[in-house]
Amino acid sequence: MTDQTESYSAAGEVAQLRTRRSRRERMWIELRKAPPTALLGLGIILIYAFVAIFAPWLAPYGEAEVLAQSYAPWSAEHPLGTDQIGRDILTRLIYGARNTIGIAFITTLLAFAIGVSLGLIAAINRSWLDQVISRGVDVLMAIPSLIFALMLLSIFGSSALSLILIIAVLDSTRVFRLARSVAVGVAVMDYVEAARLRGEGLAWVMRREILPNIMPPLVAEFGLRFCFVFLTIAALSFLGVGIQPPTADWGTMVRETANLIQFARFDLKAGLTPLMPAAAIALLTVAVNFVVDWFLHKTSGLRDEH
């Protein structure tokens, strides 16, 4: 503190002690302090992302390539065996990452686009519009979502597009509730009032004044919501109305190879085969949760003890 002066100057006031750092430096500092679970979760997510992106190069065979033998045991040629019509299971697991994660990701993005926009509009408006949207959302949430999704899918048919749209709309209700409740707290701040007094339009207030300030809970919710969407898609696929063959998908794979589990008494490895896609689903869900936990702790404002 060498700038101590006897007289007062505005620029010399003691502000918060903080070195200016670039975003990359700040991220690096946070990463070094992250708990091992979060690092593990991050690592797993990165591996999944890598596998999903580079699936065609990593997979030993083609996605729907039918090979000679069905239900082949584990071997050097087919590390995890083949399925009921003789497709390589490892290959389908790798492609499954791409399809399942990809669709779940797009669905979650869409759910957030819908839920956050409506939530912000409701929070800023706070009059009849808020009532209409909120009550509509209440009605949608009153219906069990899996059953509702099943019903809608059987009406509109199980294409990837209708799967994405239906789950996105159903899940946007939860996003709406979160976005509205956090945005209501920000919408009453003086800087939002200042923007309104300046004459700014709704879009500016939503995007520039409120959205940046409610990002942390939304990002955490994105992780969790992604898990739920991902599980819903897997469940629907397991029930046969989700992602349709020949597209490889983990939920469908569990269903197709489920009866192999009876052979566990004769060949333990054959019994493990249907558990592989299930494990892939479980591992990703756990990893995302680890990272979200860490992120929530960081943004909750709780101080670390020293």
Add this chain to the structure above:
Amino acid sequence: MNTELSDTTYAKATPAPDRDGAPLLEIRGLKIEGFADEKWNPIIKGVDLTLHRGEVLGLIGESGAGKSTLGLAAMGFARSGVRFAGGSVRFDGMDLLAMPERRRRKLWGTRITYVAQSAAASFNPAHRLIEQTVAAAVREGLKTEAEAIADAKALYAQLQLPEPDRIGDRYPHQVSGGQLQRVMTAMAMSGRPDLIVFDEPTTALDVTTQVEVLMSMRRIVDEFDTAAIYITHDLAVVAQMADRIKVLRYGEEVEEAPTREMLEHPKEAYTRSLWSVRSLRKPAEPSEDVVLSIQGVDAAYGNMVQVLHDISVDLPRGRTVALVGESGSGKSTTAKVVTGLLPPSKGEILFEGEALPPELKQRNKEQLRRIQMIYQMADTAMNPRQTVGEIIGRPLTFYHGLKGQALERRVVELLEQIELDAGFYDRLPGELSGGQKQRICIARALAAEPEIIICDEVTSALDQIVQEGILKLLMRLQKERGISYLFITHDIATVEAISDEIVVMYQGRVVEQGLKDRILSPPHAEYTELLLSSVPEMDPDWLTHLLEERGQDETAAGA
């Protein structure tokens, strides 16, 4: 009662000798560090402090000087993220820093107690006041619960709380802020401590309430001969409370002296600059050229509660009209009516002789541009995710269509006008001090090139020395650009400094209005008198005299 008080005043001038010779609290070479930004930064850099029994020490300094940290350290307590880095704190012969926390905890709440700034945030909303008042004394087994409750009621009575026998049955949200602050003092007194640390206990209160709380606190500290550390940034308040004053800056002691000596002959230049703040005063200039006229406005929230009754105020061009009154008097509501956030139920607003549309939505960009607003809490008035450049730049783009280089140049010009520099361009609000934040808000208002700026308590959250800087800046801008201010405040010193005309408000009505000199000189309306007499002065005898005067009034009224 009056004689009793003048006795204590006499006693204050000459601190009572210690009963057993040794000081009650002795802090030597204390160093405290806070963890921020990935490293430990010094907060207190080697401060000594000695406090004898029955003595009141005032700690003053601007925010960030380390007053509160030092006050808590006197209890042997460090907030999370803060650690003791050296020195010693001896309380009644015991080394507080060396003993285990278990033993310190025994002292807290009974022998050393604490009165916090925000009473509302410090009480548990789920428990009755009386339970919380006696909790520490009962826990440590000093008294039985029945004794403690009887004692608490006696303390409530001494602190002049209404219905002392029953107020303890209420919950914290059922009493006013000033009452809650007194209940907290009773809580601190319950165990008859040797030392009380008051951390800005009246800063959040209105002037009229503050006086009552100060009176009761001083009376009770005198009565039980308790030693106290009184932390505040308000010099006039500390002058009423303390026997000695210690001035802190940047975590170091500037000087320490007995109150009278300190007030009359401050040694250091910094202390003198603190003292000079209150001398700021601009001569009132009348003007007939009215730019904004509020005419017979009534306003209500939600058709139910009428908060404004027939308000009429004229704002002359290039002048400052101060709206004065305690909280709830309708000052801020008046501002809301002017900005269009709350359309009036009756009356109208004339701007340059033309009626302004009552609702914000009906006003055009040009009308919005010409009336700007500055808020009390600069923290919440700026989006924490936007840089200074974006905050000041937006009105320039929005109203004047500036872009690119021209925009950047204009932002830097504005920064220079508010006595900051281009180095602030890409800072976030979180990286600024309180005064700097308020300056950025002023620059944002200036960027629109308005005719009128509504200032809503713009200096009340700031330290005095920073306040002075902001007020000088506002006056300079007024002179250079002929801006008119509608200045809302409850602080009379600020009003004296900046205003040309004064409007005194009470419960949604205008009590008195006119030129500054007329309002501030007697005869006053009854409420104006109360408001003016409640403003602490830099005279250590001010509170005593006031007590005497008001006491006489009461006796006269009673007789």
